[in-house]
Amino acid sequence: MRILQLHSNFIVFKPVQKEIAIAEEAEQKENRVEEVVVLFTAIEEGDNAAMAQKAIDDVRAFLGKLKVNRILIYPFAHLSSNLSKPSEALKVIKDMEAYAKEKGIETYRAPFGWNKQFTISIKGHPLAEQARSYAPTPEAKAEGETKKEEEPVSAALKAEDKLQSFWHIILTDGSLVPVEEFKFKGHVNLQKFSQYEIKKARAVTQMPPHVTLMKRLEIADYEAGSDPGNIRWYPKGRMIKSLLEQYVTSRMNAYGAMEVETPIMYDFNHPSLKSYLNRFPARQYVLKSEDKELFLRFAACFGQFLMAHDAQFSYKQMPIKLYELTRYSFRREKSGEVVGLKRLRAFTMPDCHAFCTDLEQAKKEFLTRFNICVEVLSNIGFTKDDYEIAMRFTKGFYDEHKDFIAELAKTFGQPMLAEVWNERFFYFILKWDINFVDNQDKAAALSTDQIDVENAKRYEITYVDEKGEKQYPLILHCSPSGAIERDIYALLEKAYRDQMAGKAPMLPLWLSPTQVRLIPISDKFMDKAEELAKQIASHRIRVDIDDNASTLQKKIREAEQEWVPYIIVIGEKEIESGTLSVRDRELKSQQQNMTADQLIAKVTEKIAGKPFKPLPLPLYISKRPQFHG
RNA sequence: GCCUCGAUAGCUCAGCCCGGUAGAGCGGCUGCCUUGUAAGCAGCAGGCCGCGGGAUCAAGGCCCGCUCGAGGCUCCA
Structure with missing residues (x-):
């Protein structure tokens, strides 16, 4: 709290314009106060009622010396760069006012939340001008926290600090083995993942491989201007990102989810969002617009919950599934945590909520979605060897639903990590996440699902049951693929791992920007190359032509460095024989002889069922700009 | 956010310790070569040495601040 205290002959102030939504009511007329001690006051983060009283007590001491008994509390934000939220500030200002009145x-008081005009005449004596600053004292701080604890949400937050996790491995029969007793032989990644989760101990001194790759392959880059x-x-x-987005969306359509679109920014002071938000105090991008304070969404929950709040539905229609691909979700992660495509502040997340009548329905749906998630990851290009699963639940939940956990474990067919809590700290009772373990032995969650038992109430989302009574549904939160950017991160890290193991690194065929590269041996064969390109492209295959004036060997080298899956050289031999010599990256770039039709059939088969987008760059390589050295 | 390290041509990097006219390779452009499965040859252009301040006759190099990046810590709904 900062106070500029001025002993004045008089002050005249006039509210001009409301600055924020929660501004107090006030008349836009001049107010004049004579012989008064004016307190220009800024309320900072962490200030509370105790501090309000202390400040007023200090002022009272001065009033005695000055022989005045009149004060004006004047909210004045410009004294601090560490202001509290307006709603908090108003509370503290009111505390000051009430306490001062109580003390006679x-x-x-000047109104809060207004742009005000003022004229002041300050007395010239030594005590007339005082500035004071109050940092939250340890006691005041503790008191503030105790106070917060009274709110149910903050209690959960505070509990999270003390949260104690017990780590186990879930065997495929659903039984739990303490992590220390599990033999990790043959489960190297699970061991790495467990280490990461439990000890969080890492020692690495290398640029993350996917960051180098995303730049070199001209996929993505940092933007210093943002x-x-x-x-x-x-x-x-x-193109890669768009294909993944299309794929995940179409899979969720097939699952029966209804795609919706909701705003990316929300009013900080919206009553339904407030308590949910309080759990994430410093994590949003905040923006001011006219008289509103808005935050950018960090998931699709807000929009979908507000929509579900207004919707009418009954048990007969459930489970009801809403889906949105958020482009973007925003989380203002701490600067030291943001890295490459792994952890972003703006990311694209598919988010599907299922509203279920009861736990039985929720469990059934949960299992369905679990299988969909594994399928989605598989189609993106990840096998069960590429990731590890963590199940997180309370001891109580496990005891009651052991069979269900066992069923999930059996479905997955590999041991999983279990994080077990003694009590529930979060709004979910069961959660799992699929984690990719990267080349620095760090883990990143991809798909996830959870059973939420709190937010229906918080958002007042209800359905009508068989008896015609309103009930709160259980809400499942699922991201079938995790953030799309993170999928690309994992694909690149996987490719790098392949490379280290002596394999040719590549993207899945359906995501390769160029699927087939044609290299005419000289200008003479350009016509033939164009003809062939036309034929291949007509089958929804991305084909391009290297028409640069360099050597054949160099063109092949460049195509290999671009991870082009099929490279075809076109010259006299091909034209005469009618067969193509295809360098197949998957087969360590061995040359395979096949006709154009055979190649088309091969590619078509491999990308069957996946979305398609045409070549994202000009057909001729010579026409392409260079986006990254 | 904190601690440590870094930022020089489009890219990768040398030069900094010990202050004195800005370097290489790749890429780009021009020309030659018309090529048979991972780098053909030559020439030319290309720099606010991340941004701002300071000390110095003089700063890419020393000092301070900032921005961005990397690692660690913390965090990860």
């Missing part, structure tokens, strides 16, 4: 001081964690996508990267 003639107290005036905020950290806001990424620039080049044509190839945009």
